[in-house]
Amino acid sequence: MEYVIGDRFSPDFIERRRQDLERFLQRVARHPRLSRTEVFQAFLESTEWNVFKHKHHARSTSQDDSHTGVLDTLSDTLLNAFTKLKKPDERFVVIRTHLDSFEEGLASLERLAGRSKTRMGDLSGDYEDLAVSVQGLGYLESGITDPLMRFERALVDFGANVKDHSASATEQFLEHVHSLLGYSHAFKGVLKLRDQKQLDFEELSAYLSNVVVERDRLANGYGYGMGIGSYFKEKVESLRGGETDMSRAARLLRLDAKIKELQEAVLHAQETSNAFNDQVLSEHDIFRATKRHEMKVLLGAFADGQIRMHKQSVQAWDRTMPSLERIYVEN
Known part of the structure; x- marks a missing residue:
């Protein structure tokens, strides 16, 4: 609610967000595979993170579009939403x-x-x-x-x-x-x-x-x-x-x-x-x-x-x- 009413720049709110970010980064850093990804290393080390983020997002979007369409993904999601597993593991x-x-x-x-x-x-x-x-x-x-x-x-x-x-x-x-x-x-x-x-x-x-x-x-x-x-x-x-x-x-x-x-x-x-x-x-x-x-x-x-x-x-x-x-x- 504080974010909506404009208190997102208060010291307390910023400190809470900082702690959440720190916990998230620690989880990623403890992960044996995610900690070695290019995105994570760029986030920690790159001085031009925003530029890297936009390039990576554009590259990922183009790859996703080349494999599956939005309609196919939507239809699969709607189909599976009303279907139960026949043999649950x-x-x-x-x-x-x-x-x-x-x-x-x-x-x-x-x-x-x-x-x-x-x-x-x-x-x-x-x-x-x-x-x-x-x-x-x-x-x-x-x-x-x-x-x-x-x-x-x-x-x-x-x-x-x-x-x-x-x-x-x-x-x-x-x-x-x-x-x-x-x-x-x-x-x-x-x-x-x-x-x-x-x-x-x-x-x-x-x-x-x-x-x-x-x-x-x-x-x-x-x-x-x-x-x-x-x-x-x-x-x-x-x-x-x-x-x-x-x-x-x-x-x-x-x-x-x-x-x-x-x-x-x-x-x-x-x-x-x-x-x-x-x-x-x-x-x-x-x-x-x-x-x-x-x-x-x-x-x-x-x-x-x-x-x-x-x-x-x-x-x-x-x-x-x-x-x-x-x-x-x-x-």
Whole structure:
């Protein structure tokens, strides 16, 4: 929302974007293949990054246009969006289940951290209110005004310490959690792309089977295929006087050519799907290693922040306790 209303140049917003960029670059740098790409090295080293970016984008766009059209890509996407895998690979089902559990855990962490931030803010306000009350009491008790004022300052310091910790450590914790959620969503996108490769193979295989059945029926003298369209087509041909042996032979030749073409396409789709499966499994290993590293950094930083806050609180109370202990109370 800050980006929309024009706060994108504030120091806090720029710092958050810088941290997100740093996490992204660290992920790429830990990747065994992406870290060696020309684009990544140019981003880190080139003094003319914008020029390189535009040239690379133009080159990539021209290569994509030469292979597939926009309409073909759109039709494939719409087709696969309403199609389910006939034989889901158990390996990737398990991976997707683990990703769902991981995201649920991160969402739970996010809720708990947000709740903790709210309560820490309330606690800081309560200590500030208590400090005001102690200050008023110090004005009334002239004999112990100085110790009570020291106690009041300790309460103010403790409340400010709690508030500062909530504003810094908790915010960084939540931002890192959001980053991990985005990382998990991105890997789910890779799994979805893998499913599309398998769908291509399954749909082509089914199409090949239908064409083979149609060729076999025609070769055995049963005419067209078994679908409703084939039924009407066969009736139209019968009304026209039937088909000759020459037309049947021509259809057989066309079907044989289509079968050969489809067999090559099915083989290519199977090889592509298998290669993509291997690549996704390799990427999953990298994802798991990166996730473990970032979770260690995330929880370690949060624990360090808690330790630092409590150490500062202990120091503040240690400075205050001697003055409180010197208060003389008559029996």
